[in-house]
Amino acid sequence: MAEAPDPCGRLAVVVGGTGGVGAALAAALVGDPAHDRVIVLSRRPPAEAAAAEAGARLVWIAADILDEASLAEAARQIGALGVPTLILIATGLLHGDGLAPEKSLRNLNSEALTRVLQVNAVGPALVAKHLLPLTPRDRPSVLAALSARVGSIGDNQLGGWYGYRASKAALNMLIRTLAVEHRRTRPLGVCVVLHPGTVATALSAPFQTGVPDGKLFTPVQSAAALLAVVAGLGPEANGGFYAWDGSPIAW
Template sequence: MASSLAIVIGGSGGIGRALAQRLSDSPAHDLVLSVSRKRPEGWVDTARQAWIAADILDEDSLVRAAAHAASLGVPSRVLVATGQLHGPGLAPEKTMRSLDLAALTALFATNAAGPALAAKHFLPLTPRDRPSVFAALSARVGSIGDNRLGGWYGYRASKAALNMLIHTLAIEHRRTRPLGLCVALHPGTVDTTLSAPFQGGVAPDRLSSPQRSAQNLLEVLDRLRPEDTGGFFAWDGTSIPW
């Protein structure tokens, strides 16, 4: 059994894959468990890293993955790196006329309900008597206070819902794990398939590689303290308004 376990849910995505690799390369954890629907590209199970299949929208698969994780050790870090912005028949809305029930339902399921279900099954695995981190990737556009441009209704609203879920989870979590962190993170604009169609107007110095983004996010988590639980933080450590 690993004495120090880190878990990345959504480990086959651009940021998730980079987070899992960074954690695997670090001596801070004995084992990194990657959780995703499909095996991450180039992933090879070793003594320091392993993969298990699960889907955040399939609760039975999350139950099995959590049980497997518990058999490996006590996770001090659980990172949820899932998210959806576009896909077949799904695109950010420019106007209210584009609002569609099926699209809104899909975004809320993936961006809010899925991470909440992951928390339901993985947060109870974290230690009670020492520091731990549960973090989910949100987005600055999910900030109500920072919304000055409008548009992107479904993505904004689903990430705002995720932020509320994280904040609420943090309140419950600290009752039994006062040293535990539960936070939402904005990774910035990262060169992944999620942002690919929208990178045209992004200055080169504002576009991060997945590897750089992963490093930034892990550095932010390293600086946070228990009193920061329930917060919403950007890749540079600044606090983002709700």
């Protein structure tokens, strides 16, 4: 028999919970008694050791952020377990097979540009579409998507990285826009974008040279900083863009 959801229980959901920062976020949340369970959404299950250590407090649900059917099914399963009061979207794409940050306009490629926009902007928006309706109407909740400082239009002084910058700027606008709509039915709900800093993960591996001392974070350090920011967010933060240390970032 399926377990009945606890209408007062608090679920934390980590989308992309098998990546570097996402896995660290999930691990930190599993150790936080403020949440009854931590739900990880990803295409592959969490590492065996991590899942075993987390025990029944961690639940994995297979989902692809670009597959709406899988997101709808994930939402159904989450709703059967309880009420999510924290949703963290930790997905992202910077480089891969046939994909690298553009150094110049002549490096633009339609297929690569479309791909990075899909993963970094469209996917998180679809996640919000399916999961935000599960959040409570009468209690605080937070949806936070991991963006990047390079997605700031006002802060762009170096140029380059066209696709990644544009995709994160698009993500910022999407979250800002849905934050306005979300507030109409959930006045205590907060939707934000967060810059995790430069983190020593596979995503940043080719670009870590030259990072100032003390500014290359481990996933555990970044996760702890991000969760501290999230814990301090009030309703006035809705629709904001914040760095790992809580400081606001220009749009």
